[in-house]
Amino acid sequence: MLSKKEKELIAEIWGKLMPVAEDIGSDALLRMFSTFPGTKTYFSHLDISARSPHLLSHGKKIVLAIAEGAQDISQLAVNLGPLQTLHAYQLRIDPTNFKLFSHCMLVTLACHMGDDFTPLAHAAMDKYLSAFAAMLAEKYR
């Protein structure tokens, strides 16, 4: 459950991250590929080495989707519709991997935000990413 205060904090933080979506997204992906090599199996068609154009553009895409969703969390089900369909019928990424990515995204945020990654921000972000991941997997079955 997200409180009103948490929703505002989440919208604020992700709003500030939109301009650096590429850096944040590619960093999180790289951390995930390094720590959980099984996740690389979904990217055999791309060059996912550090700073590669594919990694940067893919990271940007993911962060922008998360950031845009954060601006109006009450509408998440509506806004994620197309992405839900994409993941359920085309990409079919095992949803366990969403947890792995969320963890690495939190590590990236911790590294970049330092002291600003307060326990309250941490809790809010963890809850939002969990909700986002659950929403993304809703059409799977």
Added chain:
Amino acid sequence: MVDWTDAERAAIASLWGKIDVGEIGPQALARLLIVYPWTQRHFKAFGNISTAAAIMGNEKVAEHGKVVMGGLDRAVKNMDNIKNVYKDLSIKHSEKIHVDPDNFRLLAEIITMCVGAKFGPSVFTPGVQEAWQKFLAVVVSALGRQYH
């Protein structure tokens, strides 16, 4: 036996050398109780842990966080025998304290975030994170190993 590359051993030794258990430990345990409130079930004797502010100011939480984090030292110094290093602790957590072993994984994840926040992306690189998480995964496995 775990296979450690030279790079992994070096990364863990270097990172551990920088970590202040008195700083990271309390932060990590406080965050566990704040981010995953159900973990508070094991800490009823710690006094006031009813709000995030109370948790962050709670001396018993801080002290225990330091103890838990400090416990990693034995693993760092015995990387080829982590399974046995924590045999007794595993039995204790299973038979005496009755902790769901999934909590070890949660705490390990939070420790990783605290370390990342402390040292930033140029020290806590993806490569260092890989080694550190591999290390913590072995610790977590060892702590859960004696459960039956």
